[in-house]
Amino acid sequence: xxxxxxxxxxxxxxxxxxxxxxxxxxxxxxxxxxxxxxxxxxxxxxxxxxxxxxxxxxxxxxxxxxxxxxxxxxxxxxxxxxxxxxxxxxxxxxxxxxxxxxxxxxxxxxxxxxxxxxxxxxxxxxxxxxxxxxxxxxxxxxxxxxxxxxxxxxxxxxxxxxxxxxxxxxxxxxxxxxxxxxxxxxxxxxxxxxxxxxxxxxxxxxxxxxxxxxxxxxxxxxxxxxxxxxxxxxxxxxxxxxxxxxxxxxxxxxxxxxxxxxxxxxxxxxxxxxxxxxxxxxxxxxxxxxxxxxxxxxxxxxxxxxxxxxxxxxxxxxxxxxxx
Numbered sequence: 001x002x003x004x005x006x007x008x009x010x011x012x013x014x015x016x017x018x019x020x021x022x023x024x025x026x027x028x029x030x031x032x033x034x035x036x037x038x039x040x041x042x043x044x045x046x047x048x049x050x051x052x053x054x055x056x057x058x059x060x061x062x063x064x065x066x067x068x069x070x071x072x073x074x075x076x077x078x079x080x081x082x083x084x085x086x087x088x089x090x091x092x093x094x095x096x097x098x099x100x101x102x103x104x105x106x107x108x109x110x111x112x113x114x115x116x117x118x119x120x121x122x123x124x125x126x127x128x129x130x131x132x133x134x135x136x137x138x139x140x141x142x143x144x145x146x147x148x149x150x151x152x153x154x155x156x157x158x159x160x161x162x163x164x165x166x167x168x169x170x171x172x173x174x175x176x177x178x179x180x181x182x183x184x185x186x187x188x189x190x191x192x193x194x195x196x197x198x199x200x201x202x203x204x205x206x207x208x209x210x211x212x213x214x215x216x217x218x219x220x221x222x223x224x225x226x227x228x229x230x231x232x233x234x235x236x237x238x239x240x241x242x243x244x245x246x247x248x249x250x251x252x253x254x255x256x257x258x259x260x261x262x263x264x265x266x267x268x269x270x271x272x273x274x275x276x277x278x279x280x281x282x283x284x285x286x287x288x289x290x291x292x293x294x295x296x297x298x299x300x301x302x303x304x305x306x307x308x309x310x311x312x313x314x315x316x317x318x319x320x321x322x323x324x
Contacts, residue, residue, distance in 0.1 A: 003098070093138055148241065156293075218240030236258045300323055
């Protein structure tokens with residue numbers, strides 16, 4: 001079978017498609033034949049990072065994460081044989097391969113007829129979007145800011161915030177096409193985050209301040225977002241695509257503002273039942289067409305370098321999907 005790894009840090013050209021043996025499932029595991037693999041931006045950061053002291057550094061050889069959609073072909077000991085033949089989705093650290101092995105704990109069973117691209121959003125993108133909104137305690141009538149609103153997570157968060165009763169949803173994006181896209185998804189206001197004065201445009205749209213913000217850029221964007229909060233406003237940080245996990249000055253929070261971090265793995269550990277219910281809810285919404293899944297960018301596994309070039313250039317709407 002084929003899988004993707006890299007043996008040195010650098011640009012997309014370091015990504016290699018290698019031949020290897022089909023893995024065997026161990027106790028409590030299943031073997032999945034991949035139908036589609038959703039890529040994650042964090043792997044761009046991991047691939048580029050050469051500083052051993054950085055949280056993004058990994059010693060080569062390194063595999064790529066992936067949200068794998070596929071069919072269970074074999075089960076290991078202590079795994080339910082009834083899983084064989086079932087169609088599932090799962091987030092894996094070694095996820096860019098034709099066959100993958102996964103623990104059964106967080107397999108997401110798929111509703112009948114759910115298309116592979118939409119299914120790939122369940123384990124990570126959808127789970128983060130909905131979990132971050134839970135963490136932010138979004139209430140009916142709140143004004144919401146979502147940075148990177150056209151991304152794999154952001155485009156779902158825009159829609160979910162509207163469904164949960166947000167009065168105004170403001171989304172930032174980096175091109176005319178992406179600004180149009182977030183408006184199509186239901187954003188009331190779209191702001192070009194490439195402008196130096198983007199925060200002033202948000203302030204003009206929400207003069208009373210932002211109640212809830214989902215932030216995925218980090219650095220100055222996070223600091224500006226905190227400055228836009230209303231009293232009792234909440235920022236939930238679920239990523240740092242700019243690569244800057246800067247400190248937050250305590251004085252910036254004295255106006256009754258709150259900053260929380262969100263990790264999907266921490267959320268699963270602390271609120272497992274809620275996390276599983278979220279996946280079921282998202283699956284139903286996607287299957288009914290009540291949540292739009294942007295997964296139009298699809299490439300064969302052999303074109304993994306091109307897929308990473310598109311991710312790195314932020315040249316796509318929603319998610320990039322690999323087809324083994």
